[in-house]
Amino acid sequence: MKRKYLSWLGALALLASSSLSSSANATDYTGGRLTNTNISAAGVLIPDGARLLASQCFQCHGTDGKSTTGIDSLAGESQNELVSEMREMKAKNKVDLMHYQAKAYTDAQIQLIAAYFASISGGGNNDNDDDDDNHHNDDNDAND
Amino acid sequence: MNDLSRRQFLKNLSLGLGAAALPISFAQAAVIRPRVIVIGGGFAGATAAKYLRLWSNNTVDVILIEPNAIYYSPILSNLVLNGQRQVAQLGFKYDTLAQKYGVQVVRSTAIALNSASRTVKLANGQTLGYERLILAPGVQFKAIPGLNSNKVLHAWKSGNQVQQLRQQLQAMPTGGSFVMSIPKAPYRCPPGPYERACVVADYLKRNQPGSKVIVLDGNPDITVEKDTFNHAFTNTYAGIVQYVPNTILQAVDSNKKVAITSFGDYQASVLNVIPPHQAGGIVRKNGLANSSTGDWANVNPLSYESTAAQGIHIIGDSQGTGQPKAGHIANAEAKVCADAVLRLLSGAQPFQSPVTNSACYSPISADTASWLTAAFAYDPASQSMQLIPASFGASSGASSSNYRKMFEWANSLFSDTFA
Numbered sequence: 001m002k003r004k005y006l007s008w009l010g011a012l013a014l015l016a017s018s019s020l021s022s023s024a025n026a027t028d029y030t031g032g033r034l035t036n037t038n039i040s041a042a043g044v045l046i047p048d049g050a051r052l053l054a055s056q057c058f059q060c061h062g063t064d065g066k067s068t069t070g071i072d073s074l075a076g077e078s079q080n081e082l083v084s085e086m087r088e089m090k091a092k093n094k095v096d097l098m099h100y101q102a103k104a105y106t107d108a109q110i111q112l113i114a115a116y117f118a119s120i121s122g123g124g125n126n127d128n129d130d131d132d133d134n135h136h137n138d139d140n141d142a143n144d
Numbered sequence: 145m146n147d148l149s150r151r152q153f154l155k156n157l158s159l160g161l162g163a164a165a166l167p168i169s170f171a172q173a174a175v176i177r178p179r180v181i182v183i184g185g186g187f188a189g190a191t192a193a194k195y196l197r198l199w200s201n202n203t204v205d206v207i208l209i210e211p212n213a214i215y216y217s218p219i220l221s222n223l224v225l226n227g228q229r230q231v232a233q234l235g236f237k238y239d240t241l242a243q244k245y246g247v248q249v250v251r252s253t254a255i256a257l258n259s260a261s262r263t264v265k266l267a268n269g270q271t272l273g274y275e276r277l278i279l280a281p282g283v284q285f286k287a288i289p290g291l292n293s294n295k296v297l298h299a300w301k302s303g304n305q306v307q308q309l310r311q312q313l314q315a316m317p318t319g320g321s322f323v324m325s326i327p328k329a330p331y332r333c334p335p336g337p338y339e340r341a342c343v344v345a346d347y348l349k350r351n352q353p354g355s356k357v358i359v360l361d362g363n364p365d366i367t368v369e370k371d372t373f374n375h376a377f378t379n380t381y382a383g384i385v386q387y388v389p390n391t392i393l394q395a396v397d398s399n400k401k402v403a404i405t406s407f408g409d410y411q412a413s414v415l416n417v418i419p420p421h422q423a424g425g426i427v428r429k430n431g432l433a434n435s436s437t438g439d440w441a442n443v444n445p446l447s448y449e450s451t452a453a454q455g456i457h458i459i460g461d462s463q464g465t466g467q468p469k470a471g472h473i474a475n476a477e478a479k480v481c482a483d484a485v486l487r488l489l490s491g492a493q494p495f496q497s498p499v500t501n502s503a504c505y506s507p508i509s510a511d512t513a514s515w516l517t518a519a520f521a522y523d524p525a526s527q528s529m530q531l532i533p534a535s536f537g538a539s540s541g542a543s544s545s546n547y548r549k550m551f552e553w554a555n556s557l558f559s560d561t562f563a
């Protein structure tokens with residue numbers, strides 16, 4: 001009985017082409033994000049939690065950092081570039097929406113977020129030259 | 145296989161129980177996938193449905209229950225009042241969620257839940273089973289004696305109500321008064337009511353000189369962006385806006401358009417009452433509104449799972465984490481929830497340090513706007529989402545560049561949610 005049950009389960013696992021084990025962790029429904037060693041096509045390591053943290057940028061910068069508006073895309077930017085932009089905004093006291101947002105993240109979190117965007121290829125309107133003043137600059141000028 | 149045996153099968157599978165007890169074929173086993181039902185297709189629910197599909201590589205079935213074919217965004221809806229936007233421009237269909245992401249959209253209302261059998265009953269007679277349920281029904285308004293919201297509009301859920309309020313405003317006699325009532329916090333969109341006072345004043349200033357806006361605020365002071373709104377009320381709209389704090393609305397004469405308050409009666413030409421809020425009916429009727437006031441749903445902010453019922457998650461305006469009731473952060477919560485639900489379905493734990501963020505742009509006139517932003521992080525000690533003080537900021541007043549950015553921001557948010 002026991003053996004029969006195990007082989008049944010084995011067949012199921014093959015059918016579902018998943019790593020069904022006897023533990024509770026039967027199938028990974030997170031698109032592979034639970035494995036913690038996700039290497040993207042760009043060869044970048046995407047640690048656990050990076051996608052969720054980065055997704056907080058999608059509201060403005062587009063799903064997966066591919067902007068559909070005049071706001072910059074982040075997809076495909078280099079990790080170093082993104083990290084230094086965020087750090088710069090974190091350090092500066094500027095009345096600017098993104099400068100406030102940058103202060104929400106630890107340096108470690110910024111690394112994760114940047115790794116995620118670096119791992120995605122081809123942003124929509126990614127034509128800026130990574131100058132953080134490009135679209136975040138003119139909030140504190142006008143004040144009626 | 146019916147919904148119940150389907151669910152039992154998945155449960156046994158994840159527990160590693162013997163298949164001998166399950167009289168089903170291999171063929172069925174191969175196609176069975178966990179199912180998540182999302183109730184409500186607003187900023188919270190639509191985002192959750194989209195990301196559950198996207199992030200599971202379509203390995204999870206998602207059903208979105210929503211009675212309306214078109215969702216009208218409350219965001220930007222105040223601009224209908226001063227003629228800068230048409231209601232039709234604020235409408236979103238669920239076609240992209242269905243076609244691009246494979247969300248199964250069912251046009252109906254959820255009328256009953258059974259957390260023991262994990263089923264949802266719909267107004268169309270269907271009963272559907274789920275592994276995880278996400279409730280995103282937005283808010284419901286509380287009753288006020290004498291208030292008939294078909295006559296005295298709230299215009300706080302966009303769509304037709306906003307169109308009608310625009311018409312009432314256009315039909316207002318010159319020299320008349322627009323009286324609006326703001327409920328005690330928490331209500332959806334903290335700057336929203338003050339933003340409304342500004343755009344209505346903008347319309348009246350340009351079209352009906354001599355008319356007034358009387359703001360009856362149930363709160364002791366302007367709740368957010370005080371400098372910006374105070375400047376607008378006392379400078380930009382000096383002599384038009386009259387701001388009256390600490391004014392609790394007690395009753396309404398909906399026919400005569402009288403607001404009966406703790407400070408006496410206010411006769412209006414157009415009366416706009418935003419009633420106090422509470423969680424959506426489906427949350428409250430199922431014992432899930434377990435906050436201290438009984439208005440909101442307490443949840444674990446790592447997963448948005450109810451503290452009152454297993455397997456049921458509550459996101460958006462109905463949840464009671466203390467994060468603002470707003471669409472941008474509803475989208476943020478939905479992503480935290482979707483990620484957690486996929487991990488939980490896989491037998492793993494939710495990500496332990498989520499961050500969420502909020503942004504509100506407020507039109508102050510027909511060509512200026514202000515903004516407010518904040519981010520929240522999970523605090524393990526209090527097991528709650530806490531405001532990150534350094535991330536909390538507002539524009540210094542209103543500007544035309546902010547007005548342009550408002551549309552970029554809103555269009556980005558709309559497409560991250562619905563497209």
Ligand SMILES: Cc1cc2nc3c(=O)[nH]c(=O)nc-3n(C[C@H](O)[C@H](O)[C@H](O)COP(=O)(O)OP(=O)(O)OC[C@H]3O[C@@H](n4cnc5c(N)ncnc54)[C@H](O)[C@@H]3O)c2cc1C
Pocket residue numbers: 183184185186187188189209210211212215217218219220221222252253254255280281282283299300301302332333336424425426459460461462469470471472473474503504505506
């Ligand atoms: C004038 C105004 C300006 C605003 N500006 C901003 C802003 O600048 N930034 C910002 O972030 N937010 C803003 N908001 C707030 C924002 O619109 C809300 O917080 C947001 O809509 C909440 O999203 P939700 O998904 O929780 O609820 P909703 O958007 O209300 O969606 C709930 C959905 O659930 C459906 N539903 C309810 N019950 C059931 C049921 N039983 N079965 C099936 N479906 C059901 C409803 O039909 C509805 O479609 C503004 C709001 C207003 C009124």
